[in-house]
Amino acid sequence: MDTLAHGLWGGAVFGQREKGRWTWAFLLGMAPDLLSFGPFFLTRLGTIAERWGTRQRMEPPDPSIIPAYVYDAYDVTHSLVMWGLAGGLIWAFRRKWLWVWGAWALHILCDIPTHSTRFFPTPFLWPLDTPFVNGARWAAPGFMLANYSLLALTYLAIVLYKSKRNKA
Numbered sequence: 001m002d003t004l005a006h007g008l009w010g011g012a013v014f015g016q017r018e019k020g021r022w023t024w025a026f027l028l029g030m031a032p033d034l035l036s037f038g039p040f041f042l043t044r045l046g047t048i049a050e051r052w053g054t055r056q057r058m059e060p061p062d063p064s065i066i067p068a069y070v071y072d073a074y075d076v077t078h079s080l081v082m083w084g085l086a087g088g089l090i091w092a093f094r095r096k097w098l099w100v101w102g103a104w105a106l107h108i109l110c111d112i113p114t115h116s117t118r119f120f121p122t123p124f125l126w127p128l129d130t131p132f133v134n135g136a137r138w139a140a141p142g143f144m145l146a147n148y149s150l151l152a153l154t155y156l157a158i159v160l161y162k163s164k165r166n167k168a
Ligand SMILES: [Zn+2]
Pocket: 032, 033, 078, 107, 111
């Protein structure tokens, strides 16, 4: 799934329980991609802008032009094992489960069925052997439309629910 949609889902599901947590849930929802692809994208802004001007944007980039450190970072940030370990550490310090931390796991869970094995299948059990799932391609226009429609409906429902609750 695309990074922005990950952030929006994270905010919708994990950013509502406490006031002021939406931004955190939004950022944690995008973090797995920002921390793996982010630095690489910053060095390649020109090429990305060029690709957006052509039909190429619908196709994933050639995996061989992506440097190894992106793959390494992707393994770490897209692993439920690493997520659980980090969550356990946070819990040990706080003695309380950090609810917004769930936005990160939601990102990984959403990526599993929306990445094909050709382009960054989700290494959700890394460093253990992961049975890669050959999922649908999230960049397909039909999927994007359905996903963002669902997001719009979800946020509408949240706004309606909150305004009703505030009136009561
Ligand atoms: Zn991702």
